[in-house]
Amino acid sequence: MTGHSSGTPDIHNLNDSLWYATAIPEKKSSPLQGKRVADVAVIGGGFTGCSAALHLALQGAAVVLVESNEIGWGGSGRNAGLCNAGLWLDPDDVMDRVGHHHGTKLIAGLTETPKLVSNIIGRYNIDCDWDPRGVVKAAFKPSHVKGLDRHAEQWRKLGADIESFDREQTSNILGTTRYHGSIIDHRSGTLHPLSYARGLARAAQTEGASIHTHSPALTLERDGSKWNVSTPDGSICADSVVLATNAYSNSLVPGLKESVIPVGCFMCATEPLGQNIVRTILPAGGAMYDTQPSMYFARLDRERRLILGTLGYFRIKDLSDKRTWPNRIMRWLFPQLENVGWTHHWSGTIGFTPDHVPRLYSPEPGLYITLGYNGRGIGPGTFFGKMLAGWIGGTPESDLPLPIDPIKPITFRHTRQLFYQTAFRASLLRGFVS
Numbered sequence: 483m484t485g486h487s488s489g490t491p492d493i494h495n496l497n498d499s500l501w502y503a504t505a506i507p508e509k510k511s512s513p514l515q516g517k518r519v520a521d522v523a524v525i526g527g528g529f530t531g532c533s534a535a536l537h538l539a540l541q542g543a544a545v546v547l548v549e550s551n552e553i554g555w556g557g558s559g560r561n562a563g564l565c566n567a568g569l570w571l572d573p574d575d576v577m578d579r580v581g582h583h584h585g586t587k588l589i590a591g592l593t594e595t596p597k598l599v600s601n602i603i604g605r606y607n608i609d610c611d612w613d614p615r616g617v618v619k620a621a622f623k624p625s626h627v628k629g630l631d632r633h634a635e636q637w638r639k640l641g642a643d644i645e646s647f648d649r650e651q652t653s654n655i656l657g658t659t660r661y662h663g664s665i666i667d668h669r670s671g672t673l674h675p676l677s678y679a680r681g682l683a684r685a686a687q688t689e690g691a692s693i694h695t696h697s698p699a700l701t702l703e704r705d706g707s708k709w710n711v712s713t714p715d716g717s718i719c720a721d722s723v724v725l726a727t728n729a730y731s732n733s734l735v736p737g738l739k740e741s742v743i744p745v746g747c748f749m750c751a752t753e754p755l756g757q758n759i760v761r762t763i764l765p766a767g768g769a770m771y772d773t774q775p776s777m778y779f780a781r782l783d784r785e786r787r788l789i790l791g792t793l794g795y796f797r798i799k800d801l802s803d804k805r806t807w808p809n810r811i812m813r814w815l816f817p818q819l820e821n822v823g824w825t826h827h828w829s830g831t832i833g834f835t836p837d838h839v840p841r842l843y844s845p846e847p848g849l850y851i852t853l854g855y856n857g858r859g860i861g862p863g864t865f866f867g868k869m870l871a872g873w874i875g876g877t878p879e880s881d882l883p884l885p886i887d888p889i890k891p892i893t894f895r896h897t898r899q900l901f902y903q904t905a906f907r908a909s910l911l912r913g914f915v916s
């Protein structure tokens with residue numbers, strides 16, 4: 483098993499992002515040098531890899547984590563910071579897709595993920611702007627209200643605290659008249675994603691894990707009953723390997739990269755907003771996303787900058803050009819911000835699966851992989867990292883929240899990727915003419 487190029491179609495670097503400019507510092511770490519022996523080697527330094535390293539170290543395992551670039555360089559450092567409970571799917575759809583046995587465990591685990599994240603933040607004193615004021619999902623069309631009601635109803639039956647709002651209440655809480663109704667999930671919250679990723683890595687180091695950045699795993703090979711991971715200047719001999727490269731997977735494990743569809747996600751941030759104007763944007767706090775296929779999402783950061791995003795890969799040369807879609811979305815959503823300038827724009831890659839359910843793989847004994855969070859990875863990444871640690875530590879397979887699937891390349895992956903990108907563009911255009 484070999485390969486080292488990232489293989490993702492990212493068109494921006496992490497350091498283009500607002501998060502890179504405002505994150506807590508990364509705890510110093512150096513590239514892996516020489517031969518290391520460990521119980522577990524972790525490949526990938528996002529939420530999944532860092533959470534796995536933290537929970538393995540807490541179990542007393544000797545852990546060495548290698549990351550190609552720096553901590554949070556993948557989706558974990560680039561995302562919008564909306565920490566939601568559950569998957570995109572309604573609970574009944576989760577049950578249909580993974581069956582009652584796994585579905586019950588998956589839903590129970592994922593409903594708790596914002597709590598898991600906030601507990602880790604509290605325990606390790608991670609300065610990442612955790613704000614538990616919930617996340618709003620807003621109906622882009624009148625017909626979408628029904629879907630929100632169904633989603634809320636199914637979750638309420640499971641005890642979730644979800645509130646519904648009519649059109650007028652929605653404009654009061656969001657500061658925009660564009661939506662036809664909404665729900666707020668009080669389990670959810672927002673955070674600074676890169677600071678959280680760096681804080682998780684620091685927590686893992688505090689508990690004894692070794693972390694080596696700028697150390698791409700070049701090969702992953704079986705060596706008798708052990709695994710051998712090689713990097714440019716070192717190697718790790720370990721009993722087990724956690725592969726946490728998700729949408730940024732390369733050819734280290736055959737077929738893995740091809741088992742998710744890479745989908746772009748674009749974000750931009752304004753300069754800090756003035757006190758008077760900021761009172762009119764998301765006045766109830768928290769964050770929002772909507773029900774369009776391309777999805778608009780919006781939140782404020784600690785310095786009162788508006789952060790706006792949508793799905794798709796977009797290369798935008800000049801954000802001061804009023805015709806570009808970030809400006810059109812801004813005028814459509816919050817016309818009061820017409821003259822506010824952008825300071826940062828960036829993008830990243832999300833790993834989609836055809837049925838929107840994450841995947842759990844173990845193609846050979848001692849090799850553990852999760853991926854495909856479909857754009858909802860803060861809670862799930864933390865949860866699945868912890869789950870992999872538990873599995874390595876002895877959790878029986880019958881207690882896992884997902885079936886263990888064979889790695890299967892997605893049929894017509896490039897066509898599907900193209901389809902998504904075209905659908906997102908079309909949805910953006912439709913958004914402006916509706």
Ligand SMILES: Cc1cc2nc3c(=O)[nH]c(=O)nc-3n(C[C@H](O)[C@H](O)[C@H](O)COP(=O)(O)OP(=O)(O)OC[C@H]3O[C@@H](n4cnc5c(N)ncnc54)[C@H](O)[C@@H]3O)c2cc1C
Pocket residue numbers: 485486488525526527528529530531548549550551552553554555556557558559560561562563564565566697698699700726727728729730731732734747748749829830831832853855856857858859860861863
């Ligand atoms: C723009 C954007 C917005 C998003 N918004 C949200 C949101 O608001 N809420 C939410 O919950 N989720 C969101 N997501 C999804 C979320 O960010 C991801 O699901 C999550 O970060 C996945 O975490 P991970 O640790 O599994 O993978 P990643 O964070 O992608 O980490 C994989 C890491 O593996 C490393 N790697 C790859 N190959 C190798 C190798 N050979 N050797 C060593 N290291 C390697 C990469 O450098 C990378 O750092 C968003 C994603 C994007 C891109």
